[in-house]
Structure formats: structure tokens, C-alpha cells
Amino acid sequence: MTGARLAVLGVGAVGRSVVELADEYGHTVTAVADSSSAAIDPDGIDTDAVLKRKADEGVVGDSDPDAALDADYDVLVEATPTTLGDAEPGFSHIAHALNRDNHAVLANKGPVAERYGDLRELEADSDGQIRFEATVGGAIPICSTIDDFGADHITAARGVLNGTANFILSRMAAEGLDYDHVLAEAQDLGVAEADPTFDVEGIDAALKFVILSNVLADGDEEYTLDDATVEGITDIPGTALELAAEDGRTIRLIGEATPDGVRVGPRLVPDDGPLSVTGTLNIVQLETTHADRLNISGRGAGGPETATAVLSDVSRLVD
Amino acid sequence: MSDTTGESQTHTIRLELVDEPGELLGALEPISEAGGNLMSIYHERGNVTPRGHIPVEVDVSCAPDRFERIVDSLREGGVNVIQAGSERYDEELVVLLVGHLVDTDLSDTLQQVEACANASLTDLSLSAPRGNDDSSSARLRLKTKSGTTDAVLSTLREIADGKDLHVIEPLTEGTQ
Numbered sequence: 035m036t037g038a039r040l041a042v043l044g045v046g047a048v049g050r051s052v053v054e055l056a057d058e059y060g061h062t063v064t065a066v067a068d069s070s071s072a073a074i075d076p077d078g079i080d081t082d083a084v085l086k087r088k089a090d091e092g093v094v095g096d097s098d099p100d101a102a103l104d105a106d107y108d109v110l111v112e113a114t115p116t117t118l119g120d121a122e123p124g125f126s127h128i129a130h131a132l133n134r135d136n137h138a139v140l141a142n143k144g145p146v147a148e149r150y151g152d153l154r155e156l157e158a159d160s161d162g163q164i165r166f167e168a169t170v171g172g173a174i175p176i177c178s179t180i181d182d183f184g185a186d187h188i189t190a191a192r193g194v195l196n197g198t199a200n201f202i203l204s205r206m207a208a209e210g211l212d213y214d215h216v217l218a219e220a221q222d223l224g225v226a227e228a229d230p231t232f233d234v235e236g237i238d239a240a241l242k243f244v245i246l247s248n249v250l251a252d253g254d255e256e257y258t259l260d261d262a263t264v265e266g267i268t269d270i271p272g273t274a275l276e277l278a279a280e281d282g283r284t285i286r287l288i289g290e291a292t293p294d295g296v297r298v299g300p301r302l303v304p305d306d307g308p309l310s311v312t313g314t315l316n317i318v319q320l321e322t323t324h325a326d327r328l329n330i331s332g333r334g335a336g337g338p339e340t341a342t343a344v345l346s347d348v349s350r351l352v353d
Numbered sequence: 354m355s356d357t358t359g360e361s362q363t364h365t366i367r368l369e370l371v372d373e374p375g376e377l378l379g380a381l382e383p384i385s386e387a388g389g390n391l392m393s394i395y396h397e398r399g400n401v402t403p404r405g406h407i408p409v410e411v412d413v414s415c416a417p418d419r420f421e422r423i424v425d426s427l428r429e430g431g432v433n434v435i436q437a438g439s440e441r442y443d444e445e446l447v448v449l450l451v452g453h454l455v456d457t458d459l460s461d462t463l464q465q466v467e468a469c470a471n472a473s474l475t476d477l478s479l480s481a482p483r484g485n486d487d488s489s490s491a492r493l494r495l496k497t498k499s500g501t502t503d504a505v506l507s508t509l510r511e512i513a514d515g516k517d518l519h520v521i522e523p524l525t526e527g528t529q
Contacts, residue, residue, distance in 0.1 A: 270521070271482075273481070274451045277490050281447060302447060302521055
């Protein structure tokens with residue numbers, strides 16, 4: 035889809051970058067909303083002014099946030115924070131767009147991980163489509179690669195899909211430091227959030243592998259976070275990484291989406307293998323039926339990186 | 354022409370030896386005399402059986418009928434043969450155990466691992482920090498019978514769960 039009119043919900047790192055980069059991709063932002071306000075203009079909002087006001091005053095405009103849902107747009111970009119369980123309010127935002135036969139592009143993992151079947155049902159009754167490349171692996175084109183191959187030609191996905199945990203493990207291995215020390219460093223650098231629970235307990239990675247399982251199952255089966263076996267990295271002492279290194283191995287928080295289910299946990303992998311990416315890099319390995327393994331690696335988080343996936347999704351939508 | 358019947362295959366013999374000079378050599382002689390090809394000897398010197406003997410694991414390659422002759426002559430020579438069979442430990446498995454290994458009786462943990470029918474512990478590295486409060490780590494190298502990796506891992510998880518330890522398992526697929 036070219037020259038799309040976008041309504042962007044959520045003005046965190048990703049939503050803000052989508053607003054900033056939309057013009058470069060040939061799209062127009064006609065509405066933007068955060069949790070307390072909205073800016074709406076059918077001819078395109080003044081993105082610089084809106085983002086400046088957000089930075090200065092904490093609001094994007096004078097309208098009620100719900101007004102953005104009723105604005106003129108072709109594609110709703112759902113970039114509000116991920117919520118679990120009923121995945122609200124993200125789910126209702128998408129439902130609203132599909133009910134009026136518009137498209138929805140998600141950066142919010144909640145609805146795709148927790149209510150995949152409901153989403154696909156709404157989509158089936160709508161002229162609009164949903165896409166969610168940005169929910170898995172930031173800038174890395176994973177969902178679209180699976181689309182290209184066809185889900186029935188991919189038997190499993192595994193890899194590293196949480197940059198914070200990967201940063202911590204690779205720093206622990208490289209510097210011989212303990213978990214708490216490296217976590218504090220990661221928080222100083224902005225790599226880890228003040229509350230890192232989602233990342234270090236493996237929940238964020240699990241949500242992404244649940245989404246991949248849903249995509250790979252292609253409607254035959256539906257997965258939610260409850261179906262995943264999840265273990266984090268908080269109990270790993272520095273000595274474990276030392277012992278692994280002595281044997282030419284290292285530890286990574288590895289996720290797997292296989293016919294056996296979804297599993298995320300710290301695993302021993304060869305030090306020089308493809309899955310031992312360092313720092314905040316992500317990698318996904320797809321097991322294909324006729325072409326062995328495909329490794330795709332890149333930046334799995336960050337505003338502009340994830341916005342790239344959102345805007346590529348908008349381009350992929352078919353009118 | 355060979356005077357034996359059947360193809361050569363590898364057999365594992367598990368012996369218990371008295372800890373005295375010459376015992377190992379004495380046990381190995383019947384093997385070479387019977388024409389068995391000695392593949393490997395694993396001498397667990399640090400590990401003593403409840404009877405105070407030293408377990409030794411020997412891999413021998415020979416034809417099945419010769420293998421029986423070897424086991425018979427070992428027994429005739431007074432060697433304690435615990436297990437003799439054609440099943441072979443031919444897969445290696447490396448796992449890490451982390452947690453309060455020392456406080457939870459490491460030697461008991463290892464004995465439980467050794468009791469696992471499909472695996473044999475071949476190497477152990479322990480890294481324990483000075484204080485008792487911190488958790489420590491151990492790297493276990495196991496030989497497992499082919500096709501039993503999942504079962505062995507599941508047993509290891511059970512042993513670890515019972516002591517509130519964590520097993521860091523290898524990713525066996527997709528690491529090439």
C-alpha cells in the first residue's frame with residue numbers, strides 16, 4: 035500500500051519513530067494518540083509540532099484519545115504497551131479498525147500472543163488485514179520470511195529474541211561479572227528497563243515465540259503465553275558462564291517454537307555457533323522442509339528499528 | 354577368511370577391580386588374548402563402589418562369539434564383571450548444574466546421576482565461589498546410549514528439581 039493515511043496509537047519509542055519516519059515512506063499521519071490526548075488532521079498532522087508538544091507538555095494534542103479511533107485513516111498502527119490476558123486496550127483498538135474495514139499493523143505483542151484466534155476471526159469478517167512484523171524481532175523480517183516460504187514449509191523456529199537478556203549474558207561471559215553487576219550496567223546504558231522482569235524472566239522472548247508458533251501453526255492450533263515453558267536468566271551465576279567457556283560453549287536465552295510447543299530458557303550453545311550473537315543483537319533460525327536452516331539476524335529492538343518493521347508492513351498491505 | 358561368525362561390533366564391559374597394582378592389566382589380558390580390539394578404557398579412580406572397588410568401563414570391538422569368550426575368561430580369571438552388553442555409550446552430553454550444589458550434597462547428586470541407566474558420567478568440573486551463600490556451578494560431561502538424550506535430560510531435571518538446582522541444557526539442534 036502506498037500513500038497510506040495512518041492513525042498511530044501509542045507514542046512510546048516505536049510510535050514516535052513511526053510518526054517521524056512515515057513521510058519518508060510516503061505515508062501521511064492523520065491521527066496520533068497517547069493515553070491522554072490525540073492530535074487529528076485529515077490532511078496530515080504537523081508531526082514535528084506534535085512530537086515537540088509531547089516532549090514539552092506530555093500530550094500530543096487537544097482531542098480526546100478515543101477520537102483517533104474515529105479519524106480518517108487507512109491503517110491503524112497499534113503501538114501501545116503490551117498487555118497480557120485480554121490484551122486490552124490494544125485488542126479493542128484493532129477490532130475497531132477491522133470493524134470499519136480498515137487495516138491494522140501491530141507493534142503491540144499482546145493481541146497476537148494472547149488472542150490470535152480472535153484476531154484472525156475479526157480479520158476474516160473484515161475487508162481489512164492485520165500485520166504484525168514489528169512484534170517479533172524488531173527490524174528483522176521474520177513473519178514476512180515465513181509468509182514467503184509458507185508456514186507449511188517451516189518446521190521450527192528457534193533463536194535469541196531478547197536483546198536485554200542477550201546483552202547481560204554476553205557481558206557476563208566476556209567480563210566474568212555476576213548477573214546483578216551486569217544488570218545494573220545495562221540499566222545505566224538504557225539497555226535494560228528499571229523493571230527488567232519481562233526481559234530477564236524470559237516473558238518477552240516467550241511472547242515472541244508464542245507469536246511465531248501461532249504463525250507456523252497457521253490456524254491448526256492456537257498458542258498463548260500459558261502454553262509456553264519459560265525460564266529466565268536471573269539464577270545464572272558467573273561461574274556457569276566460565277565453565278561453559280572452558281568447554282567452547284556459552285549460555286544464551288534460547289526460544290523454540292516447534293511442534294512440541296513453545297519453550298524459552300537458558301541453554302548451552304557452541305561459542306562460535308550462529309546462535310551465539312553478542313550484545314543486543316537478535317537472531318532467528320528457521321528450520322525449513324527443503325532448504326535446511328535459514329539464519330536471520332539483526333536489531334531486535336529500538337524505536338527506529340521497530341518502526342521500520344511497522345512501515346514495511348504498511349507497504350505490504352494490499353488495497 | 355575370518356574364523357569368526359558375525360560382524361565386529363563394539364561392546365561395553367563394566368568391571369569392578371580391587372585397588373591393587375596389576376589388577377587392571379590382569380583384567381585386560383583376556384581381551385587381547387581372545388582377539389578383541391580394545392577401543393577405550395575408562396578407569397574411574399576417584400569413584401569407589403559401595404564395596405570399595407574401582408569401576409572400570411571397557412569398550413571392546415569384536416565379533417559376538419568372541420565377546421562371549423572374553424566375558425567368560427574374565428569371570429574365570431576372578432574379575433568381577435558387572436555388566437556386559439553390546440549397547441554402546443556413543444553420544445556425548447554436556448550440561449551445567451547451577452544452584453547450591455555443595456549444600457545439597459554434591460556427591461549424592463552425582464550418585465543419582467550415575468544411577469541413571471542410560472548415562473555414564475565421564476567428567477566433572479566444579480566452580481564454587483568462596484562464600485557459601487552464592488550458588489555454584491558444575492559442568493557434567495556424560496556419555497549416553499544413543500537415542501536416550503531426551504530421557505537422560507528428563508532424569509537430570511528431576512534430580513535437579515528435587516534439590517532446587519537448575520539444569521542448563523544444551524541446545525542439541527540447530528547449533529551447527
